[in-house]
Amino acid sequence: MLHSTTLHRSALVLLLGTALIAPAFAQSDSITIVVTDEPKSLDPCDTDLSNNARILRNNVTETLVNLDPANGEVVPSLATEWRQVDELTWEFKLREGVTFHDGTPFDAAAVAAALTRAGNADLACEVGLATLSGNVFTPEVVDAQTIRIKTGTVEPILPNKLSTLDIGAPSTPADAKTREPIGTGPYSLAAWNAGQNVQLVSYDGYWGDKPAIANATITWRAESAVRAAMVDTGEAQIAYEIAPQDATSANDHAFPNAETSLLRIDQSIAPLDDKRVREALNLAIDRDGLIGTIFHQDAQKAMQVVLPSVFGYNPDIAVWPYDPDKARSLLEEARAAGTAVDTEIVLYGRIGIYPNSSESMEAIQAMLLDVGFNVRLEMMETTPWLEKLIGPFPADRPPSALQTQIDNTEGDAVFTLPNRFTSGGNTSTIADPALDKLIADASAATGDERQSLFRQAFNYIAVDAINIVPLFHMVTIARVSPDLNYVPDVQAGNEIKLATMSYK
Structure with missing residues (x-):
């Protein structure tokens, strides 16, 4: 099997060779943006x-x-x-x-x-x-x-x-999803060419300021090196999610993206129903060793799934240390108590969820194997990964931990906790009445009481129950053409703000 670096170089050479034959430079009325993957849906909801x-x-x-x-x-x-x-x-x-x-x-x-x-x-x-x-x-x-x-x-x-409810036109079907969204924004959908790109064109009747760039194409490439090279050759003007090893240009901009990476533990399935096993998962991971190598050097070790800027964040929770000896000891303790710790656990990863996503899971798999876990890695494209992320989940599923990210640009813990950590959450693998009540009470409270209850909920998740394997508060790198006026902000992972862009 080819090493990923070889694949990156091969893709880069191929792209540069193509560009030398037929370079594509942007016109002043058009822009091309390259992202990691195709949208799952263009329905406003x-x-x-x-x-x-x-x-x-x-x-x-x-x-x-x-x-x-x-x-x-x-x-x-x-x-x-x-x-x-x-x-x-x-x-x-x-x-x-x-x-x-x-x-x-x-x-x-x-x-x-x-x-x-x-x-x-x-x-x-x-x-x-x-x-x-x-x-x-x-x-x-x-x-x-x-x-x-x-x-x-x-x-x-x-x-x-x-702020999360996008308003579609009344003509949007009430009983079916649409692939042709009609909104009020500065751009209308011109075409969704499945597997290739999405094309947008400025809307002449827009209520606000007319965008400086009339035509936008959003396309996708899985390889970071390919995305980066597309900007260098003029095939694209912005490329998101550039891997640290590919960020070699003065046109690369690193910014916190409000995402927290983690492994979601399916703790209802043995042996992950044993708290000692879940603790061992956390102690087995050398987070310091991952920073500056696979993850960006500015990534911050996480212990909860929101950033310190989010209301309800608990500043008193210490991050997990790297302690492989204690991880081995906990597994032996669980084995002695009758837990089947040798059962195979599947690590589900998503290709391209962030730069070096596959490499990060390979490294984590190696760390878990080193302390005695029996783990198998399965990397997936977005659609099958979403089937693992979103319930309902089959009763006969294997024990697993899912690579995912949680973002919170809204600033309050209510946008993170109910859906992902309560019994009724559509991406939750937790059924804990005590946690359900804590989150519900916090969501209905205000002021200091709201903050206190959310802090208790984060402590319960991270320390009392150990429901997750938190990894990092993430940093994104975007490569931006030097001809373009655009500075990505903390919302750039969720919004490509076309109306803010213009050529110099």
Whole structure:
């Protein structure tokens, strides 16, 4: 089998050779952006998955509010103002003079339809299964520019949550997913050429400032070296997720991306139902050895799945040490107690989830084998990996740990914990009533009580129950053409902000 470095070099030589024959340089009215993989969906209700959101969010579709990347504050978008009417009711005033790409006026009825559609269980919308799960949202149209949203239980930060609800046109099918999103954003969908690219074109009727670049193409390549070379040859102007070893150019920009990498433990399946085994998983990993080699040198060791900037983060949880001897001892202790520690555990990884994703899992597999685990690595493309990530899960599944990332650009722990760590969460492999109650109580609380309860929840996950194998708070590298005005921010992993880009 060829070493990955050989593959990188071969791909790079091939791409450069092609470029020498027919170089492709951008025109002032067009831009090409290369990402790691194709979107799973372009439905407005599926933007809780980042590879969908980065194409749609604030390009094709928009939300009622946005979050300021500098400080996480809620700022106007399709809504211009909002207020809490009572404990269970919020009111939003909508922007006037906005139309969808099909000419339909944007109004309160459109918001109500989008919210209702997102909560339709039969559609299995990602935003409904994740951010908006665990509550009932009832829209009430007051007039064309005013909507009230009533909730089944208290939602003290409902505006923050609605920053994840992309509004599609009323013509969007109510009972089926669409591949042709119609939004209010600065760009409309020109084509989704399956397996090749997505093409966007600026919308002449946009309510805001006209984008400086009229045509955008988003394409995908799995290899970091290929993505980087595409910018160097003029085939693309931005390439995301450049691996540290490929970041050799002054045009490479490193930035924190709000993602935390981890292994999700399927702890209901033996031998992972033994806490000692889960602790041994954590102690077996040399995180210091991974930083600056496989992971970026600025990656920070993690103990919980949100960054310190997120409300509810617990500063008192120490990161796991590397202690292979104790890991071996814990496995022997579990074996003596009757736990079948020699059972094969599958490590499920996703190709391209971040740079060096395969190499990172190979290194972790070697570390686990070294302390006595019986582990098998299975790297997958995005679609089969999503089947492992999202429930319901088959009862006869093997014990496993899943490579994943969790992002939180919304600034509050409620955007992370309910979906991923409660019994009803669609990506959760945990069924723990005590944790369910702790997260539910925190989600309904405010102020100091909210912060205290969320901190307790993070401590419970990381220390008391050991539900995860946290790895790193991540750093992303983007290669940007020197001819382009664009500086990636913390939201760049979820949003390709085309309207902010221009040529020098």
